[in-house]
Amino acid sequence: MFTDELQQEAAPIIDAIYHDPFIKGIINGDISKDAIRHYLKADHLYLNEFAKIYSLLIAKLDDKEDIRFLLEQIDFVVNGEVTAHYTMADYVGEDYVSIIEGGEWYPASDHYIKHMYYNAFKYDDASFTICAMAPCPYVYQQLALKIKENHDLIGNPLKDWVDFYAVNMDELMGHLNRWVNRFAETTTEQNKAILRRNFLESCVHERRFFAMSYHQEKWNV
Numbered sequence: 126m127f128t129d130e131l132q133q134e135a136a137p138i139i140d141a142i143y144h145d146p147f148i149k150g151i152i153n154g155d156i157s158k159d160a161i162r163h164y165l166k167a168d169h170l171y172l173n174e175f176a177k178i179y180s181l182l183i184a185k186l187d188d189k190e191d192i193r194f195l196l197e198q199i200d201f202v203v204n205g206e207v208t209a210h211y212t213m214a215d216y217v218g219e220d221y222v223s224i225i226e227g228g229e230w231y232p233a234s235d236h237y238i239k240h241m242y243y244n245a246f247k248y249d250d251a252s253f254t255i256c257a258m259a260p261c262p263y264v265y266q267q268l269a270l271k272i273k274e275n276h277d278l279i280g281n282p283l284k285d286w287v288d289f290y291a292v293n294m295d296e297l298m299g300h301l302n303r304w305v306n307r308f309a310e311t312t313t314e315q316n317k318a319i320l321r322r323n324f325l326e327s328c329v330h331e332r333r334f335f336a337m338s339y340h341q342e343k344w345n346v
């Protein structure tokens with residue numbers, strides 16, 4: 126399957142993220158509170174845009190099941206995923222709403238968000254955007270599974286954050302993969318090359334997003 130190939134190619138990037146300082150800090154349960162604050166400020170806005178981009182995809186679809194699925198995903202991103210954020214706010218020891226106040230699209234998240242929007246506006250078929258969005262659930266699921274495979278997180282204050290992504294992503298990934306594979310079967314090699322780049326670039330965006338948070342990267346303008 127086409128998406129199996131993409132996922133295989135993404136493995137080294139995910140491995141690199143796993144060894145980067147942000148995930149190390151999660152595993153050790155001692156990541157700096159400033160890094161988590163920065164991550165939450167950025168991620169809350171990132172997820173808002175993610176939900177809005179799903180809504181742009183609805184306009185490209187005709188199948189009712191596909192539309193229903195995206196509506197559920199919008200609900201999950203807006204109302205469900207905040208649970209994972211609350212775990213991090215508890216770790217910081219501050220109120221979530223005050224932590225995310227004043228957040229911005231910091232450089233790496235800005236670039237990632239615009240990568241998704243570009244595809245949503247440039248191409249009629251939703252698959253191009255789906256490939257740019259799929260690393261969002263996929264990378265987190267893979268990281269969470271890898272962490273749990275190698276570490277016993279009992280007593281780790283961020284355990285619930287890891288558990289959230291270890292269990293909640295399977296159905297979503299199945300749906301996104303079926304979607305992209307259906308399109309890949311009938312499209313040109315040239316389009317498949319774009320899908321591949323979109324997926325792999327977003328994996329790199331995921332890495333940069335964590336690094337951005339770890340270093341509290343800002344625009345300084």
Ligand SMILES: Cc1ncc(CO)c(N)n1
Nearest residue numbers: 168171261262265331334
């Ligand atoms: C940047 C980013 N990627 C992936 C996820 C997982 O949904 C998230 N919350 N934020």
